[in-house]
Amino acid sequence: MRLNVRMNDSNLYAKILGLRKPWRVLTITVSEALKTITVFIGPEPGSRLRCPHCRQICPGYDSRARRWRHLDTCEYQTWIEADVPRVQCPEHGCVQVGIAWAGSHSRYTKKFEMMVLDWLRETTILAVSRRLGLSWSAIDGILRRAVTRGIDRRRVANDAHICVDEVAFAKGRDYVTIVSSAQRVLAVEDGRAAESLRRYFKVLGRKRCERLESVSMDMSGAYIKAALDSLPDAREKVAFDHFHVAKALSEAVDNTRKSELHRVDYGLRREIHRSRYDWLRRGTHLSDFGRERMQALSVSLLDTAMVWMLKEKAREIWHTGYHPRQSAKTWQVWIQAARQTGITALRGVANQIEARLWGILNAMRLRVSNARAEALNSQIRAMRVKARGYRNKARFMLGILFHYGKLNMAH
Numbered sequence: 001m002r003l004n005v006r007m008n009d010s011n012l013y014a015k016i017l018g019l020r021k022p023w024r025v026l027t028i029t030v031s032e033a034l035k036t037i038t039v040f041i042g043p044e045p046g047s048r049l050r051c052p053h054c055r056q057i058c059p060g061y062d063s064r065a066r067r068w069r070h071l072d073t074c075e076y077q078t079w080i081e082a083d084v085p086r087v088q089c090p091e092h093g094c095v096q097v098g099i100a101w102a103g104s105h106s107r108y109t110k111k112f113e114m115m116v117l118d119w120l121r122e123t124t125i126l127a128v129s130r131r132l133g134l135s136w137s138a139i140d141g142i143l144r145r146a147v148t149r150g151i152d153r154r155r156v157a158n159d160a161h162i163c164v165d166e167v168a169f170a171k172g173r174d175y176v177t178i179v180s181s182a183q184r185v186l187a188v189e190d191g192r193a194a195e196s197l198r199r200y201f202k203v204l205g206r207k208r209c210e211r212l213e214s215v216s217m218d219m220s221g222a223y224i225k226a227a228l229d230s231l232p233d234a235r236e237k238v239a240f241d242h243f244h245v246a247k248a249l250s251e252a253v254d255n256t257r258k259s260e261l262h263r264v265d266y267g268l269r270r271e272i273h274r275s276r277y278d279w280l281r282r283g284t285h286l287s288d289f290g291r292e293r294m295q296a297l298s299v300s301l302l303d304t305a306m307v308w309m310l311k312e313k314a315r316e317i318w319h320t321g322y323h324p325r326q327s328a329k330t331w332q333v334w335i336q337a338a339r340q341t342g343i344t345a346l347r348g349v350a351n352q353i354e355a356r357l358w359g360i361l362n363a364m365r366l367r368v369s370n371a372r373a374e375a376l377n378s379q380i381r382a383m384r385v386k387a388r389g390y391r392n393k394a395r396f397m398l399g400i401l402f403h404y405g406k407l408n409m410a411h
């Protein structure tokens with residue numbers, strides 16, 4: 001059914017679409033069978049056409065039929081159609097005139113894309129796909145364009161303190177590297193090798209790398225290597241936050257408890273098993289009951305109690321704060337004490353701390369905390385679960401930037 005365009009209809013759609021001169025609504029077609037509305041628009045005849053790049057008035061060349069999906073009109077899928085003119089610009093050649101309602105390569109109007117993005121913030125890709133009748137690749141295109149817009153707009157790296165961490169894409173098999181500041185994800189790189197972080201530094205460029213004040217990371221080798229290779233003054237900037245030291249020590253406590261379990265009286269094993277989380281808590285976070293149980297068990301778990309005590313001692317060193325000469329000495333005393341226990345798991349951590357002491361001292365001096373980055377990473381893991389996994393890694397990486405990049409993706 002073709003409606004005669006009355007002033008009211010065309011005005012309404014011109015307004016809804018935000019059309020500006022020379023564009024106007026020509027006809028509106030309603031299909032009851034397909035439940036669609038198609039709005040044909042076109043430039044007023046004889047209107048002057050401009051090159052989108054230099055804004056010069058140019059002679060028309062030809063036109064191309066194009067079609068965009070727009071926001072539904074009362075449950076009718078709404079489509080915009082137009083023959084979009086191309087002009088012959090002496091400087092830029094044959095180019096399509098600028099259109100205000102859609103991006104140059106999109107099959108959706110800007111308003112439609114923004115609505116899709118709003119939905120994606122609230123729910124999964126699958127739900128958006130069902131609700132709006134869009135294919136995954138259509139949604140992917142909208143997302144990709146939005147994230148690209150946001151990244152192009154973003155002023156890079158005024159963040160002086162950054163964190164690097166890995167997040168699994170598929171459980172334990174495939175990883176991405178996440179570079180973040182306290183507030184937002186700055187970049188997502190493929191893999192978790194030295195090369196992944198090196199790529200980030202390369203994109204950042206030497207000048208911006210020089211402006212970085214701290215790079216917080218865990219104590220494993222790959223990221224350290226990348227920083228030492230590509231970051232100027234890395235020895236002053238790489239920081240191993242207490243979170244990572246505490247994590248290594250908690251693992252040592254747990255492993256020591258497990259190995260001691262086999263040596264204790266059978267009757268005690270159940271009680272020891274029940275106490276397993278207490279040993280991982282900080283002393284100040286223990287309940288009275290937990291503390292008493294630990295004290296009772298330490299007679300049988302001498303090694304575990306020793307590792308736990310040294311874990312608490314390490315926390316104390318950290319919270320005492322940084323002193324230029326004293327901090328290194330205090331750590332050396334700790335390292336000696338840990339080695340003298342002869343406990344295998346603890347000796348491993350002591351060696352690691354000794355080898356990485358320079359970065360631990362940096363973290364104390366720079367007062368670097370990885371807490372925000374860790375919180376961000378657990379949100380990202382939750383996002384992966386909520387999406388019931390991502391079909392491919394590229395989409396996962398895009399999702400991270402979309403949700404946590406704090407990008408300005410407006411059209």
Ligand SMILES: [Zn+2]
Pocket residue numbers: 051052053054055056089090091092093
């Ligand atoms: Zn031009």
